[in-house]
Amino acid sequence: xxxxxxxxxxxxxxxxxxxxxxxxxxxxxxxxxxxxxxxxxxxxxxxxxxxxxxxxxxxxxxxxxxxxxxxxxxxxxxxxxxxxxxxxxxxxxxxxxxxxxxxxxxxxxxxxxxxxxxxxxxxxxxxxxxxxxxxxxxxxxxxxxxxxxxxxxxxxxxxxxxxxxxxxxxxxxxxxxxxxxxxxxxxxxxxxxxxxxxxxxxxxxxxxxxxxxxxxxxxxxxxxxxxxxxxxxxxxxxxxxxxxxxxxxxxxxxxxxxxxxxxxxxxxxxxxxxxxxxxxxxxxxxxxxxxxxxxxxxxxxxxxxxxxxxxxxxxxxxxxxxxxxxxxxxxxxxxxxxxxxxxxxxxxxxxxxxxxxxxxxxxxxxxxxxxxxxxxxxxx
Amino acid sequence: xxxxxxxxxxxxxxxxxxxxxxxxxxxxxxxxxxxxxxxxxxxxxxxxxxxxxxxxxxxxxxxxxxxxxxxxxxxxxxxxxxxxxxxxxxxxxxxxxxxxxxxxxxxxxxxxxxxxxxxxxxxxxxxxxxxxxxxxxxxxxxxxxxxxxxxxxxxxxxxxxxxxxxxxxxxxxxxxxxxxxxxxxxxxxxxxxxxxxxxxxxxxxxxxxxxxxxxxxxxxxxxxxxxxxxxxxxxxxxxxxxxxxxxxxxxxxxxxxxxxxxxxxxxxxxxxxxxxxxxxxxxxxxxxxxxxxxxxxxxxxxxxxxxxxxxxxxxxxxxxxxxxxxxxxxxxxxxxxxxxxxxxxxxxxxxxxxxxxxxxxxxxxxxxxxxxxxxxxxxx
Numbered sequence: 083x084x085x086x087x088x089x090x091x092x093x094x095x096x097x098x099x100x101x102x103x104x105x106x107x108x109x110x111x112x113x114x115x116x117x118x119x120x121x122x123x124x125x126x127x128x129x130x131x132x133x134x135x136x137x138x139x140x141x142x143x144x145x146x147x148x149x150x151x152x153x154x155x156x157x158x159x160x161x162x163x164x165x166x167x168x169x170x171x172x173x174x175x176x177x178x179x180x181x182x183x184x185x186x187x188x189x190x191x192x193x194x195x196x197x198x199x200x201x202x203x204x205x206x207x208x209x210x211x212x213x214x215x216x217x218x219x220x221x222x223x224x225x226x227x228x229x230x231x232x233x234x235x236x237x238x239x240x241x242x243x244x245x246x247x248x249x250x251x252x253x254x255x256x257x258x259x260x261x262x263x264x265x266x267x268x269x270x271x272x273x274x275x276x277x278x279x280x281x282x283x284x285x286x287x288x289x290x291x292x293x294x295x296x297x298x299x300x301x302x303x304x305x306x307x308x309x310x311x312x313x314x315x316x317x318x319x320x321x322x323x324x325x326x327x328x329x330x331x332x333x334x335x336x337x338x339x340x341x342x343x344x345x346x347x348x349x350x351x352x353x354x355x356x357x358x359x360x361x362x363x364x365x366x367x368x369x370x371x372x373x374x375x376x377x378x379x380x381x382x383x384x385x386x387x388x389x390x391x392x393x394x395x396x397x398x399x400x401x402x403x404x405x406x407x408x409x410x411x412x413x414x415x416x417x418x419x420x421x422x423x424x425x426x427x428x429x430x431x432x433x434x435x436x437x438x439x440x441x442x443x444x445x446x447x448x449x450x451x452x453x454x455x456x457x458x459x460x461x462x
Numbered sequence: 463x464x465x466x467x468x469x470x471x472x473x474x475x476x477x478x479x480x481x482x483x484x485x486x487x488x489x490x491x492x493x494x495x496x497x498x499x500x501x502x503x504x505x506x507x508x509x510x511x512x513x514x515x516x517x518x519x520x521x522x523x524x525x526x527x528x529x530x531x532x533x534x535x536x537x538x539x540x541x542x543x544x545x546x547x548x549x550x551x552x553x554x555x556x557x558x559x560x561x562x563x564x565x566x567x568x569x570x571x572x573x574x575x576x577x578x579x580x581x582x583x584x585x586x587x588x589x590x591x592x593x594x595x596x597x598x599x600x601x602x603x604x605x606x607x608x609x610x611x612x613x614x615x616x617x618x619x620x621x622x623x624x625x626x627x628x629x630x631x632x633x634x635x636x637x638x639x640x641x642x643x644x645x646x647x648x649x650x651x652x653x654x655x656x657x658x659x660x661x662x663x664x665x666x667x668x669x670x671x672x673x674x675x676x677x678x679x680x681x682x683x684x685x686x687x688x689x690x691x692x693x694x695x696x697x698x699x700x701x702x703x704x705x706x707x708x709x710x711x712x713x714x715x716x717x718x719x720x721x722x723x724x725x726x727x728x729x730x731x732x733x734x735x736x737x738x739x740x741x742x743x744x745x746x747x748x749x750x751x752x753x754x755x756x757x758x759x760x761x762x763x764x765x766x767x768x769x770x771x772x773x774x775x776x777x778x779x780x781x782x783x784x785x786x787x788x789x790x791x792x793x794x795x796x797x798x799x800x801x802x803x804x805x806x807x808x809x810x811x812x813x814x815x816x817x818x819x820x821x822x823x824x825x826x827x828x829x830x831x832x833x834x835x836x837x838x839x840x841x842x
């Protein structure tokens with residue numbers, strides 16, 4: 083079934099999920115136990131191999147994607163569909179798109195298609211379709227945001243490490259521990275994730291829930307959630323004890339949280355980023371944490387990914403020796419989310435393969451040579 | 463002002479907060495910075511020294527409380543009021559109470575008075591008053607519970623440790639990561655904390671929110687929160703993906719979560735305990751975690767406290783190498799909570815010293831020789 087071209091079937095697929103790869107076992111008494119729910123891996127291939135091969139299509143899976151001799155660069159020339167996860171993506175640069183003469187559809191198994199040069203995609207083969215599984219991980223990410231806020235505000239990490247180290251010093255743990263109640267929390271963008279974050283924060287009796295977005299929520303929604311729009315970003319940041327970033331990465335948000343903007347934040351505030359690593363300037367965040375201007379920084383997105391060993395945000399701490407709640411890019415890839423996005427990829431493939439092209443409109447990023455969503459390029 | 467008796471004023475006080483002790487500084491560029499908000503410490507003495515001394519009273523503060531030669535055991539003989547934190551308490555055993563001939567009032571600077579032998583207290587000096595600052599930390603603990611649930615369900619600890627170690631393996635982190643959405647969560651007791659936990663969980667779209675309590679919530683509250691009572695504890699546990707313990711420690715709950723009861727829990731479930739360490743049998747919890755029957759255990763209470771270096775729940779892990787979210791006893795002692803309980807202790811002291819005895823009824827545990835709350839002894 084392994085093939086480099088189209089000779090064995092109508093289509094060539096790539097499920098490409100480097101960074102989520104095996105062995106996927108856990109060691110227990112009975113030996114190695116596989117985790118078949120871990121669908122987004124090179125081994126489990128979203129659970130779609132049999133379904134595709136039964137239709138006569140070819141599926142090639144690889145995690146070799148760096149350098150000109152990579153399997154990706156070689157297979158790219160024939161591939162009609164490329165599937166990748168957003169967690170450790172296969173970057174579709176303008177150079178690579180120029181080589182992909184048969185490419186019609188690029189699917190992100192998850193959410194976030196900034197690994198594709200979308201302007202170039204609109205010019206490739208008359209305009210390829212870039213689609214993602216909108217909504218498949220929004221709940222997962224929103225939960226991760228609320229968790230990270232609580233972990234930072236309540237000073238969980240240094241307290242847990244103290245226990246692991248065999249120590250016990252309540253004062254040391256408590257001296258940087260706060261309640262979320264009574265704090266001001268603001269989200270940068272109130273889309274599918276930002277709104278879910280605010281809804282989950284509503285019963286915590288925060289002093290205020292704020293949002294910054296070019297598109298306001300309806301007055302009914304604002305009332306239901308108990309939140310308020312602030313039209314100026316800097317004005318919002320100056321009021322917030324906690325800031326959560328929930329906007330996409332595009333030309334206007336790249337490097338948005340740099341030294342200058344962070345300086346506008348309230349001293350001693352917490353910053354959570356589960357959107358994209360490049361929205362912050364990592365050195366500036368590390369410096370602000372070190373000085374204590376930021377009391378904490380947490381999230382699961384990095385630039386670049388995977389984060390190199392020496393990435394400053396792995397080790398940056400506040401003056402109390404805590405305030406770091408970073409994890410690898412995982413918030414959207416819980417086992418529950420993997421089930422949802424595997425189902426969603428299958429549905430997108432079926433729309434294409436059946437010739438119905440009945441995509442869910444919200445899944446389309448670029449289509450027919452143009453942007454299909456407001457979230458990306460056209461806000462430049 | 464240091465005094466062993468009553469010669470310098472009408473009353474002798476003890477603010478006794480061993481376990482929350484200094485130095486309370488954080489090291490930063492400017493040197494050592496004290497944290498004056500850390501009120502529940504031997505240094506900061508709830509911020510009440512001046513207020514007491516201005517009234518002619520004597521305040522003795524110590525963290526020496528172990529052994530017969532401890533300052534506690536010596537001063538106990540004269541003390542009229544004893545104040546202690548619940549985090550590393552000064553145990554008022556029957557033996558110690560027998561020596562405390564002047565004792566009238568024992569105040570817990572926080573919540574949880576099981577460090578006092580309440581039956582003996584009812585017979586001491588015609589019945590001493592035991593009071594605590596009800597409500598002062600319920601929000602803090604409820605937040606800690608929600609945080610701990612998310613930390614366990616979303617597999618935060620192994621993921622963060624991977625980052626600290628310079629590693630990157632999304633599959634390893636994700637293979638034990640779930641969403642809280644769609645899970646069944648149950649609380650053992652739905653008092654001030656349990657109810658607040660359920661309210662905070664309401665927007666997470668759990669499959670069901672359950673509670674077990676001898677006293678049902680009103681149908682209106684059940685509907686508002688979206689929760690359901692299960693009359694039999696084992697029946698509730700069998701349905702729950704997540705169990706949170708929010709009942710007081712008394713003779714019926716001591717050792718409640720032993721091997722037999724844990725076996726009734728759903729395989730692969732998570733258990734959170736922020737109530738009292740002795741409600742679980744620590745060896746049985748550690749064993750259940752090791753076997754994977756419990757996927758995770760977390761919370762901030764231990765038996766005994768402080769947890770000795772070799773306490774099994776410091777190091778117990780599930781077969782994935784995670785599932786431990788333990789911290790020292792800190793959930794109720796955030797800086798925000800310390801302000802609330804310091805204010806509450808001052809108010810209780812004022813009620814006593816002024817001779818008005820106008821305590822808030824909900825603050826009284828035993829009073830006038832009898833139990834003043836349903837939460838403790840009389841349910842035996």
